[in-house]
Amino acid sequence: MAKAKGKNGKAPKLQDFKKRPCQLGCSLSGRTEMHGEEEVPAADISITGFMLAKDELNTLFGDPHAHDSWFNKSGAFTEPTDWVKRLSGAFPFRDKFENCTIGFLLGTADDMLTLSQVRIAKIRLTPSTGGWTEMAFQVQISTDDEDAVGKLWLFMGREIDAELSLGNVKGEDAPKDKAKDQPELPMDHKSDGDEARPH
Numbered sequence: 001m002a003k004a005k006g007k008n009g010k011a012p013k014l015q016d017f018k019k020r021p022c023q024l025g026c027s028l029s030g031r032t033e034m035h036g037e038e039e040v041p042a043a044d045i046s047i048t049g050f051m052l053a054k055d056e057l058n059t060l061f062g063d064p065h066a067h068d069s070w071f072n073k074s075g076a077f078t079e080p081t082d083w084v085k086r087l088s089g090a091f092p093f094r095d096k097f098e099n100c101t102i103g104f105l106l107g108t109a110d111d112m113l114t115l116s117q118v119r120i121a122k123i124r125l126t127p128s129t130g131g132w133t134e135m136a137f138q139v140q141i142s143t144d145d146e147d148a149v150g151k152l153w154l155f156m157g158r159e160i161d162a163e164l165s166l167g168n169v170k171g172e173d174a175p176k177d178k179a180k181d182q183p184e185l186p187m188d189h190k191s192d193g194d195e196a197r198p199h
Contacts, residue, residue, distance in 0.1 A: 016163070022048065022051075022161070024045065025156060046139075048136040091125045097168065120139060123137045
């Protein structure tokens with residue numbers, strides 16, 4: 001299993017993944033969880049088709065050569081390496097992130113639903129043609145906001161746009177001042193040196 005790391009072996013902090021298309025899961029699993037001695041409502045929903053460019057994959061791993069170890073470039077084409085092609089299924093990513101922020105664009109530009117203090121877990125990475133890597137993951141939400149959960153419920157199984165800012169790896173210290181460290185989530189996604197994202 002892969003583990004995120006950054007400089008000095010630490011996980012990347014507050015990495016922004018700008019707005020891009022993805023698929024909202026077909027189910028929203030409700031549950032409760034304990035916050036101290038208090039039982040609070042929570043829900044889990046999956047995201048698939050969240051495509052990472054070369055620089056984003058390298059940042060996630062904290063390794064400038066991560067992408068090069070998975071892909072070969074031949075002329076204008078970038079394809080997974082032979083050893084990657086021989087493997088079946090996605091690569092499980094071991095770390096879980098907490099204190100994350102995710103934004104869901106549900107419908108029009110005015111329908112951005114932003115949830116903070118969520119956890120990102122069950123990350124799986126699948127290299128694909130063009131040098132892109134699909135990231136699938138689970139969003140773990142602790143909220144009593146019925147409107148927010150209701151909006152997600154209405155868009156289950158549909159293609160949406162989402163943007164993500166990772167917090168800290170679970171078990172490591174959270175940033176002291178998240179408001180200062182975390183820039184505003186941008187609305188457009190562009191990355192140099194990659195082929196056009198497949199549709």
